[in-house]
Amino acid sequence: MLRIAVLGGGIAGLSAAIALAGRGFEVEVFERHDAPTDIGAGIVCWPNASFVLQELGLVESVSRLAGYPTRMRRVSCAGEELGALDIRKLDQLMGYPSLAVLRRELQAVLLSRVTGLGIRVRYGHTAARIEPSATGAASVHFASGATVTADVILGADGRMRSIARAFVHGDNRPRYQGFVNWLGTFESDRAVFSESQIEVMDCWGVGVRFGVVPVSRSTAYWAGAAACPEARGKAPADVRAELRALFRGWPSPIPDLIEETPLERMNKIYVHDHDPIDRWHRDNVLLIGDAAHAALPTSGQGASQALEDAWHLADCLDGATSLEEAFTSFTKRRHAKSAAIIAGARDLARSLFATDPAVCEARDRRSKATDYEAMVQGMARGWSSGLPMSGRPGAPSARAQA
Numbered sequence: 001m002l003r004i005a006v007l008g009g010g011i012a013g014l015s016a017a018i019a020l021a022g023r024g025f026e027v028e029v030f031e032r033h034d035a036p037t038d039i040g041a042g043i044v045c046w047p048n049a050s051f052v053l054q055e056l057g058l059v060e061s062v063s064r065l066a067g068y069p070t071r072m073r074r075v076s077c078a079g080e081e082l083g084a085l086d087i088r089k090l091d092q093l094m095g096y097p098s099l100a101v102l103r104r105e106l107q108a109v110l111l112s113r114v115t116g117l118g119i120r121v122r123y124g125h126t127a128a129r130i131e132p133s134a135t136g137a138a139s140v141h142f143a144s145g146a147t148v149t150a151d152v153i154l155g156a157d158g159r160m161r162s163i164a165r166a167f168v169h170g171d172n173r174p175r176y177q178g179f180v181n182w183l184g185t186f187e188s189d190r191a192v193f194s195e196s197q198i199e200v201m202d203c204w205g206v207g208v209r210f211g212v213v214p215v216s217r218s219t220a221y222w223a224g225a226a227a228c229p230e231a232r233g234k235a236p237a238d239v240r241a242e243l244r245a246l247f248r249g250w251p252s253p254i255p256d257l258i259e260e261t262p263l264e265r266m267n268k269i270y271v272h273d274h275d276p277i278d279r280w281h282r283d284n285v286l287l288i289g290d291a292a293h294a295a296l297p298t299s300g301q302g303a304s305q306a307l308e309d310a311w312h313l314a315d316c317l318d319g320a321t322s323l324e325e326a327f328t329s330f331t332k333r334r335h336a337k338s339a340a341i342i343a344g345a346r347d348l349a350r351s352l353f354a355t356d357p358a359v360c361e362a363r364d365r366r367s368k369a370t371d372y373e374a375m376v377q378g379m380a381r382g383w384s385s386g387l388p389m390s391g392r393p394g395a396p397s398a399r400a401q402a
Contacts, residue, residue: 012289042221299345
């Protein structure tokens with residue numbers, strides 16, 4: 001049975017480890033941080049992600065921690081309604097629920113299953129380089145001086161400095177896409193959001209955007225974003241001052257979320273992605289997750305595509321006659337869909353972060369004129385492609401979050 005070393009203990013790495021261990025492979029995870037990390041704010045696991053979570057035996061665990069969004073409202077910074085997308089209809093078409101969950105809680109569910117399966121996660125292992133050998137089996141050399149060899153090396157080591165992408169592609173430099181994100185996790189001791197409906201709010205201005213995703217009546221994650229021509233440092237330390245200046249007077253609950261979210265629950269990120277590449281493997285090294293196909297957060301599909309990678313990879317490796325066959329099959333399954341998601345996310349970002357008021361006014365008019373029912377149907381077709389999920393009997397159905 002193949003021995004598999006996974007570089008990276010994020011969503012892609014942990015979900016792949018779970019899927020592969022479930023097929024009987026021997027798996028070990030190597031994570032550069034010294035302990036589990038709480039990076040990012042939250043995630044909507046769209047129905048394609050929920051399909052994979054069910055296949056991994058995790059959908060019930062995640063559901064207990066999640067909110068069930070009913071629709072996504074687009075609103076202008078002046079409070080004008082720009083249209084709404086029916087998430088319940090999307091769930092119905094795809095046969096699985098959309099689940100809004102804090103990233104740290106999804107990560108904890110994955111890590112708990114990894115531990116339960118006896119998969120070892122070795123923290124404090126920063127990959128320094130990957131070296132080929134005369135036999136074609138590359139090995140990983142860590143900054144500590146340790147070396148790991150395995151039948152398969154999975155590069156799930158992210159978008160910003162993937163050692164595996166450098167080995168496979170020769171260039172691991174991400175592309176800055178001209179905007180900055182401020183992320184936050186809001187947790188209150190009082191009810192802030194509606195009990196009967198959990199609505200995603202997407203609020204647009206000129207070169208700025210603010211999104212709010214409730215997880216429960218008292219918990220939400222949010223992202224403020226603004227056009228920024230150059231990636232700079234994270235100063236000033238008090239990001240709240242930046243957010244106040246950008247979003248003063250915006251619709252409720254945005255100003256309150258900015259004021260009431262602790263600084264330690266905020267993060268500032270200059271947003272990068274990667275151009276699609278045609279080949280995701282070299283020798284025994286295969287890229288997955290953001291190392292292979294990092295998309296902008298405007299895709300809404302980062303975690304969902306990482307989970308899809310896990311499901312497809314386990315299927316491709318199980319029963320393949322060679323690594324080349326398995327890796328080629330995996331890339332063929334995943335390349336077109338992930339490349340389309342990268343392109344779509346860039347198109348939306350260009351629209352959202354336009355700095356010409358006339359361009360933004362035209363964008364808002366188009367949003368109000370959008371056929372949202374057709375949009376939902378298109379999303380369902382695109383996101384379910386390549387997965388045996390649409391209308392699947394026995395699939396869980398969305399329910400209102402009490």
